Amino acid sequence: MAFRVNPRPTGPVRVKVCGLTTEAQVEAAASAGAAYIGLVFYSRSPRSLALPVARDLALAAPVGVAKVALFVDPSDAEVDAVLDTVPIDMVQLHGHEPPDRVAEIRERWGLPVMKAVGISGPEDVARARAYEAVADQLLLDAKAPAGSTLPGGNGVSFDWGLLSGLSWSRPWMLAGGLGPRNVAEAVRVSGARQVDVSSGVESAPGIKDSDLIRAFVGAVASAR
Numbered sequence: 001m002a003f004r005v006n007p008r009p010t011g012p013v014r015v016k017v018c019g020l021t022t023e024a025q026v027e028a029a030a031s032a033g034a035a036y037i038g039l040v041f042y043s044r045s046p047r048s049l050a051l052p053v054a055r056d057l058a059l060a061a062p063v064g065v066a067k068v069a070l071f072v073d074p075s076d077a078e079v080d081a082v083l084d085t086v087p088i089d090m091v092q093l094h095g096h097e098p099p100d101r102v103a104e105i106r107e108r109w110g111l112p113v114m115k116a117v118g119i120s121g122p123e124d125v126a127r128a129r130a131y132e133a134v135a136d137q138l139l140l141d142a143k144a145p146a147g148s149t150l151p152g153g154n155g156v157s158f159d160w161g162l163l164s165g166l167s168w169s170r171p172w173m174l175a176g177g178l179g180p181r182n183v184a185e186a187v188r189v190s191g192a193r194q195v196d197v198s199s200g201v202e203s204a205p206g207i208k209d210s211d212l213i214r215a216f217v218g219a220v221a222s223a224r
């Protein structure tokens, strides 16, 4: 019988805070210890950014904090417009991009790509496997609830036990309904070494709260 080896990376669990809209929020996330900040380029999102604002936020991020551009099924022109204007370190694809589109975007723009996959059952975990060969990172998120206009950022979680004990050939991040109160448990159950949060650190849709960001990063640091 083959062993399923899970070489859990050592070191602290890395945090991405997604959907920042002001320089003060970038400063709060960076000083709290976030490793990534997410900038949303999806017009239906309350966190969506105009290009000049996004550029200012990216320039405000300290060296060492990776700037992630979030797209949903983007056209080439949309990716061009953002990457020509905003200094970005990684692309996040949060739509229905098939593996060949992920590979194309990665190759054409020469940036690492993180592909989000909505998870609600084992069949979705199997679907995520198709991206291991083409994406630099995977983002395992909850599926959007019926009727939501957003494919992510809905504050909905999934059964973290679906991920327990699995090993992946790419780094992966856990997302979906995480917040200061549940993230330590989510890390423990799923084995995640990276977590992503958006609505769980907001005081209202699209409005990040610096105290909640600090509480979230603190809760992650206490996770075992």
Ligand SMILES: O=C(O)c1ccccc1N[C@@H]1O[C@H](COP(=O)(O)O)[C@@H](O)[C@H]1O
Residues within 6 Å of the ligand: 018, 019, 038, 040, 042, 045, 046, 047, 070, 072, 094, 139, 141, 150, 151, 152, 153, 154, 155, 156, 175, 176, 177, 178, 196, 197, 198, 199, 200
């Ligand atoms: O945050 C958004 O507005 C968003 C819009 C479209 C796609 C994804 C979006 N956010 C991502 O969704 C997950 C989970 O968010 P939450 O913590 O449950 O609110 C996260 O990966 C965000 O990057």
